[in-house]
Amino acid sequence: MSVMTEPESGAAAAPAGTPPLEPTYEGDFVLPGDLTLECGRVLVKPTLHYAVYGRLNAVRDNAVLVCHALTGSALVGSWWPEVFAPGAVLSIEHDFVICINMLGSCYGSTGPGSVNPATGQTYGPDFPLISIRDNVRAQAELLDSLGIRRLRLVLGGSIGGMQALEWAIHDPERVRRALIIAVAPLSAMGLALNHLQRQAIQNDPGWKGGNYLPHRQPRRGLALARQIGMLSYKSAPLFEERFARNPNRNGENPWEAEIGDCGLVGGRFDIAGYLDHQGNRFIDRFDANSYLAILRTMDTWDPLRGAATPEEVFGRIRAQLSFVGISSDWLFTADAVREFAATIRTAGVQADYREMISDHGHDAFLAEQVELVRLLQ
């Protein structure tokens, strides 16, 4: 197994002053067999890239699984360091923390940029639809290989929370507790936002139907997709507080009628400069086809799909669940998370709900880690 270094820690930079935590081990696990996906297609011996922190104890009851957010990586110690702070949620002294890169990602696990062993070619746009359940089933094989029969906790925010809940449904005997942050099945508005992000990428002629060369990304389309996403990860009050109607801090003047390559745009407002910067940072760290793949994984997660009653699905759960909503989140609203938890309780499952009061929007679980930890204590 090769040790791979991530180009960036994940969806959010660590808060200033908090040193990233080095993993005890980082490497690849190749599934011994093929993975038959929910969509009916087969991933031939897929790879999972993962990182671990701390040591598995002798009785093997200290394992914790962290599931990362959309464009995060296995290096949870880099993107969620405050959660490991003394007395916080996780402890490298007492816990054995595993974080596994999602299938479809470009941070080490099998994704659109990987070679399909069946064809000898990279998957590209032929990469199949991976469900949240597919991820959980693949992750279970890795946990088996590590000798982990019980998880004291599985946790994650956003698409990570989808995986945490799916773990509790799919493998009820293994999961003692699940912490599900800022997530519910995606709403119509969420589906709309993802649809627009896909179009931004696919409208870029550089996308070439998904058959671009690795270093010839559809950069403008991917940057725009990220910017659309950023609107939904942040909140209007945060933008107002930080940017208001200020001209871009580099001195551009929005009231100046400059004509150039950028046509009618003229000078930007500060919020536009910020979004452009976020888009440009993203294209250097993430792959367009991976982004498309994971958005689709997110879109299609709906544990109640095809079920007659919530009991039929959630009644299996043995874990104690905790949900966290974020007051200013408009991608997964606090109301939606609270109602989702309530639906699960109707199936007789222990599921408490807490709300994080924050102006940071959906990203608060990454951007305000100290406050998250305080809420969870």
Added chain:
Amino acid sequence: MSVMTEPESGAAAAPAGTPPLEPTYEGDFVLPGDLTLECGRVLVKPTLHYAVYGRLNAVRDNAVLVCHALTGSALVGSWWPEVFAPGAVLSIEHDFVICINMLGSCYGSTGPGSVNPATGQTYGPDFPLISIRDNVRAQAELLDSLGIRRLRLVLGGSIGGMQALEWAIHDPERVRRALIIAVAPLSAMGLALNHLQRQAIQNDPGWKGGNYLPHRQPRRGLALARQIGMLSYKSAPLFEERFARNPNRNGENPWEAEIGDCGLVGGRFDIAGYLDHQGNRFIDRFDANSYLAILRTMDTWDPLRGAATPEEVFGRIRAQLSFVGISSDWLFTADAVREFAATIRTAGVQADYREMISDHGHDAFLAEQVELVRLLQ
């Protein structure tokens, strides 16, 4: 003056069952001189396309000016018919209603698709930044030519409301009442949404820096821009109620792993089918450069810019102002409209505020006209 027929009524179709009202007259007014713009550039003898409904009475005190929304037209009787219903806000029997297409639009007034008399070429991307105040000053010349010295009412929603307030500031002696619906200076989130819409257009290679041929629009980019806009004109609750997580009503299956030109997309959800439809309708009725121009007009409106106090700007107002916020509007939130009205009151201006309770979001003033009329009565 030639009579021009509009390709479509405006931003919203008339409610079912309400017949559009035919204008008494529809035509063009060419300003007798040049218009020096706030940005410093000059529009040589610009044209205003306008429509009138009813007759100016002998004492000339029954004139009403309606200002249309972003992609609306001068044909207010087509896009706002319920506002003319018996006993409603306007009356073709008693009022003389004027609606003037905004500069920059593609519905008859001078815009990027017009020929610049100074060069003999269409303006294209060289079309200057037009401010809300520039529009008001041009409109004042048209009113002068019609012999209208007093407006019993000026009203509009969204960018139309920006014009209505600017009228009350710029020409205080002419305006008796102003009704300003669902608007305040654009917030950071609003500026962000407009920035993304511009990028969607400008990323389309068909935009060609703004130098596309009239019938070779950047269609995909313009459609995506419209879809981004639609998110902000509607609301999450409306989307949830109408589309939820349903598969597209044409039978597509979002869980099907189809690969094709559309790459990883597979089947769409219903909300995606709706947004695609809205985007495709729009590109047949609106021009990309016009869209860019009017977004910029909207971005840059800020009556308090450069003022030491609100009194300095709003203290001039002699009109009685009424503001309307919409409960589910997230482009111009009800809070923002209410606070804006309160700021104006601090300058000693009469400015009341009413709130429209609706799930329709920003578009409610067009989509729920009967409810709007009820609120205003």
